[in-house]
Amino acid sequence: MIITTTKGDMDTSILDKREGVYEDDRARAEWVEYWLEDELVHRSVNIALKQGHEFSYELGRMG
């Protein structure tokens, strides 16, 4: 598979692929890296937002 890298388009067969996941209460991030020897040449990230913000209206008091 051909991917975009810092060195132009490269075939992934000659690269070292590393993947990871980071998750907290707001989002889950999955990333994939491709390394050429000891150099990072590609990193893409897919972040799934779990939920947004919830706001509450506050009522005043009459009188």
Next chain:
Amino acid sequence: MANTQAISGAMKQVALGAVVNSKTLSAALYLVSATTDGANTVYTTTGEVTGSGYTAGGVSCTNGNTAGLTGTTTFWTPSASLVYTTVTLSTAFDAVMIYSTTDSNRNLGVFTFGSQTVTAGTLTLTMPTNNSTTGLIRFA
């Protein structure tokens, strides 16, 4: 039975709809070192990411949804993922601001996630389910 003091869901829906329905929106990314938050009334370049393939102001935010209402909670979520294609963002970022270009770049909200970088790659921000419990913006 007793009466209950409350703001109606219908009013909340109208209020949210006034700022999101049929608006043209964009989404900008912000560095971990930035202080962007709800106090920003409009889009700002201060603290915005820079890098190859990224244009100041970010990307278009697809807005095919209108403010919904379930019970007394109104909600809204962009109707598609935010995609930044073939970018290099070497300095860590952790937030996106969604703002309305229809309304003089009004800041609708800043949403944070874990610190990330991108190298000659694609950043995709997938939106949560658009409902009253996970929608991106909810007034309860």
